[in-house]
Amino acid sequence: KAGVTQTPRYLIKTRGQQVTLSCSPISGHRSVSWYQQTPGQGLQFLFEYFSETQRNKGNFPGRFSGRQFSNSRSEMNVSTLELGDSALYLCASSLDGRTFYGYTFGSGTRLTVV
């Protein structure tokens, strides 16, 4: 069974640009969550998508957005990149986001903003 796949693994962007990150969940999983990991702020919840709908959202500015497709694959987009957006972005999938069994994470996308 394939795991959670995140692409690309590494990305370098310039301030002011926008970026799109992709996450393919485990087959059959319908919930996809996104987290930002930085040395200063640690791991912070961005948002969760379930059945193509955003179900839960963290405290991030509107520059951070996402979507989910009918095959449960998810993308997150960051517009007008700032230096502080440099981080590891982790995606996690679960069957429905509500069961006890936790989440399976991908290996993340390392975004560097210069």
Next chain:
Amino acid sequence: AQTVTQSQPEMSVQEAETVTLSCTYDTSESDYYLFWYKQPPSRQMILVIRQEAYKQQNATENRFSVNFQKAAKSFSLKISDSQLGDAAMYFCAYRSSDTGTASKLTFGTGTRLQVTL
């Protein structure tokens, strides 16, 4: 809002020895879930062990076990017979059972575990 605190930024253990990582949390909820995740240099967060708050019995997964003290809001992880492959960042995480926020994990700041020969 819930918070998770890991007061040990770094820990070190000798191979084959036992180490305990601490985690405390703050919540007003009575039903919730707790997790320990491991993040090796490969960056992928790997679930180590999970605990349901309404279960008094401490969870165990092979060499990993927890000491869950609900009243004290404490959830420590014990690693027995430590192996070199256990070296990683360990994160404690909380998840509400409230259906409105159930999908969100709140993480602690992590404990870096070194395993020495």
